[in-house]
Amino acid sequence: MCRWSLRSEKCRGMPSPEPPHIALAGNPNSGKSTIFNALTGMRQKVANYPGVTVEKKEGVMHLEGMGDLHVIDLPGTYSLSPRSPDEEVAHDVLLGLREDTPRPELLVAVVDASNLERNLFFASQLLSVGKPVLVALNMMDLARASGCVIDVAMLQSQLGVPVIPMSASRGQGLSELKEAIRVQLRSPAVPRGAIPLSAAVDQLVGEVAETLVTQALVPKAGARGEALRLISSEKVLAHPRFAKVMGALRPVVESVRRRLEAQGVAWHSLEAESRYRWIESVLQHARRQREVDPSVSDRMDRVLTHRIFGPALLTGLMLLVFASIFSLARAPMAWIADLFAWLARGVITMMGRGPFQSVVTDGVIAGVGSILVFLPQILLLFLFLALLEDTGYMARAAFLMDRVMGRVGLHGKAFIPLLSSFACAIPGVMAARTIENPRDRLVTILVAPLMCCSARWPVYFLLAGAFIPDRRVLGFIPLPALVILGMVLFGVLAAVGMAGVFKKTILRGETPALILELPPYRVPSAQAVLRVMFERGWLFVKNAGTIILAISVVLWALASHPRQPGASPTEQIRGSYAGRIGRLIEPVIQPLGFDWKIGIAIISSFAAREVFVSSMGTIYGVEVSDTHETAGLQNSLRQERDPQTGKPFFTPLRAISLMVFYVLAMQCMSTVAVVRRETNGWRWALFQWGYMSGLAWLASFAVWQGGRWLGWG
Amino acid sequence: MTSLHEMCDGASGRVVRLDMAPADGSRLAEMGMTVGSMVKVIRSAPLGDPMEVLVRGYHLSLRGAEARHVQVEPAV
Numbered sequence: 001m002c003r004w005s006l007r008s009e010k011c012r013g014m015p016s017p018e019p020p021h022i023a024l025a026g027n028p029n030s031g032k033s034t035i036f037n038a039l040t041g042m043r044q045k046v047a048n049y050p051g052v053t054v055e056k057k058e059g060v061m062h063l064e065g066m067g068d069l070h071v072i073d074l075p076g077t078y079s080l081s082p083r084s085p086d087e088e089v090a091h092d093v094l095l096g097l098r099e100d101t102p103r104p105e106l107l108v109a110v111v112d113a114s115n116l117e118r119n120l121f122f123a124s125q126l127l128s129v130g131k132p133v134l135v136a137l138n139m140m141d142l143a144r145a146s147g148c149v150i151d152v153a154m155l156q157s158q159l160g161v162p163v164i165p166m167s168a169s170r171g172q173g174l175s176e177l178k179e180a181i182r183v184q185l186r187s188p189a190v191p192r193g194a195i196p197l198s199a200a201v202d203q204l205v206g207e208v209a210e211t212l213v214t215q216a217l218v219p220k221a222g223a224r225g226e227a228l229r230l231i232s233s234e235k236v237l238a239h240p241r242f243a244k245v246m247g248a249l250r251p252v253v254e255s256v257r258r259r260l261e262a263q264g265v266a267w268h269s270l271e272a273e274s275r276y277r278w279i280e281s282v283l284q285h286a287r288r289q290r291e292v293d294p295s296v297s298d299r300m301d302r303v304l305t306h307r308i309f310g311p312a313l314l315t316g317l318m319l320l321v322f323a324s325i326f327s328l329a330r331a332p333m334a335w336i337a338d339l340f341a342w343l344a345r346g347v348i349t350m351m352g353r354g355p356f357q358s359v360v361t362d363g364v365i366a367g368v369g370s371i372l373v374f375l376p377q378i379l380l381l382f383l384f385l386a387l388l389e390d391t392g393y394m395a396r397a398a399f400l401m402d403r404v405m406g407r408v409g410l411h412g413k414a415f416i417p418l419l420s421s422f423a424c425a426i427p428g429v430m431a432a433r434t435i436e437n438p439r440d441r442l443v444t445i446l447v448a449p450l451m452c453c454s455a456r457w458p459v460y461f462l463l464a465g466a467f468i469p470d471r472r473v474l475g476f477i478p479l480p481a482l483v484i485l486g487m488v489l490f491g492v493l494a495a496v497g498m499a500g501v502f503k504k505t506i507l508r509g510e511t512p513a514l515i516l517e518l519p520p521y522r523v524p525s526a527q528a529v530l531r532v533m534f535e536r537g538w539l540f541v542k543n544a545g546t547i548i549l550a551i552s553v554v555l556w557a558l559a560s561h562p563r564q565p566g567a568s569p570t571e572q573i574r575g576s577y578a579g580r581i582g583r584l585i586e587p588v589i590q591p592l593g594f595d596w597k598i599g600i601a602i603i604s605s606f607a608a609r610e611v612f613v614s615s616m617g618t619i620y621g622v623e624v625s626d627t628h629e630t631a632g633l634q635n636s637l638r639q640e641r642d643p644q645t646g647k648p649f650f651t652p653l654r655a656i657s658l659m660v661f662y663v664l665a666m667q668c669m670s671t672v673a674v675v676r677r678e679t680n681g682w683r684w685a686l687f688q689w690g691y692m693s694g695l696a697w698l699a700s701f702a703v704w705q706g707g708r709w710l711g712w713g
Numbered sequence: 714m715t716s717l718h719e720m721c722d723g724a725s726g727r728v729v730r731l732d733m734a735p736a737d738g739s740r741l742a743e744m745g746m747t748v749g750s751m752v753k754v755i756r757s758a759p760l761g762d763p764m765e766v767l768v769r770g771y772h773l774s775l776r777g778a779e780a781r782h783v784q785v786e787p788a789v
Binding site for chain 1: 731735736737738739740741742743744745747748749750755756758759760761762763765769770771772773774775776778779
């Protein structure tokens, strides 16, 4: 029967069946992605697996004389007993349990040659899945450098499958891999798979395997591997797929476990111990390890994870990252702003002024433009995050910060996402994917926007600059700067506090053990890093483009209707629906010290915080062309009078109350959109918006009322 | 016999028992820290937790809470 695509020479003229599916599977850091990129080039697609926030990486590769193949790059996995959503997906795809993904016909087990023992654990599990397997023995260059000599032929005969030595990052071994794939697809061979066990244990495993086969749960080829795993893991046994036959299955498994205990064998580590024993015997013949001086990685770690230098260098690195993001992003941000202004002018020229033109320029272009202006910062952050990940430093950061994060109920891996949120919460929220535990990940996502983000700066500068007296503290520190710093710290404290609250209440649960690999440092691949950066950037633009577009248009509609011909911009916005809403909510925000004008500005800045500045500009009739040049607006604000007392409306206390509101409120539709994507639904995104708004209200209330009660009005 | 948590930087030994809950213990075993494997303590993080160990040729980081349950026979 013909199995290949139309382009196969064998099958000309015959109907083309589905091209074969192959999967790349292996430990994290084994170089899977490098191989995947090399095989598929640009023919890749990244999306989410339906129903979970795990990335699905699919691609197409072309084999001479065989046509196209589907290739799927499975998430990095340590074991087929899943411990995280990533590993669950890999498990389900490999065993053909996912409806949205066909079961792969050929498995390429990517093994890191410089880390052979642990990598062979998962590889040996793959060998007993019951499908043809190829071993891509990657990172041979690193293995050689560390004094490791591998007898590939011996390894091949011991494993019973083809072993292809490679150094994917150097482009070595790829053609051999493709050839091996071709050979395997032409004449597939399912490996023996069975690892040697003692006779008694072997018989017990056989009992469970037989039950699996007779209950038609598992084909014969993969039964022993599954049986071994079932015996060793309560969690695997409790998988929904066994629910229907639990009546027949559980007694068998329990009886086997009891008999193992009677023999003094710990059933919960049976699989691990059996497989590693086998791996040790295999490597005894197939590998020679020379004693080497501490590797470069080890020497770097002596400094980078040093008790004192470690955190110091981490702090220094973070400051450097932020400083460069701010400085490098300035020019591109100005270009984008200019681009959108030019676009707007172009539209006006083409269409002439009118309602439709207004939607396009003031709604779509202004709204989307104000978000895309942040794209340079976001891209730079993604770049740094990808660099940190690729070099291996990310794991060290989690290692150094785990204790500190643990004190507030957070995971060590939450450090980098939260820190990135200082510049912009969007990459931070996306970076939270590295946290395997769904609860910890959700907590991190929920509190990330509380960390100061760059959009808050224009608000702080405007308000502190205008209304905090320019006194010097300790002789040289300007009071406005101190107040701004206070706001930033307040945000951090709020994030930490809320994390603690969430972990104790709605997201309560055991934090699973931190078992984290510290991979050797390596020189990042420019290609891989840039690819990740653009992928994530594009996801942001696409994501933002849809939802932000919608919200921009709505806000525009609220601010420019009902139409008041001949009105100045200031009058227009006062008489619009937005203005009416502002007056409507005035009673709610008056206890915070705000009036309806501030109300309008707050409403419009729910789209994006920095819109506050231009909104205030419009309300007070001042042109604000650049959010950094607000002297004119500051003057206007200073002259605003309280209608009842005649005194200046904006006092330091009122300014602080407003700033505190901005510290805590969720005013960024881009973040809402990203959170929606990362949590697979609106529920948590809306909850986040709600709790932050509530918190903001309460805090401003406390500041305003408390301050007045203390006589600072 | 001592717990992994109590070993000093640079000390090594052979794992004798994994006393923690089966779920955590089997993940450690799957990662290579089986009964009978050699482990070497590399260092602890600045505040004492987590610790970094060398096992089966690679570096693994685990918290004191888990390391406390790993019983090790120190090598002389």
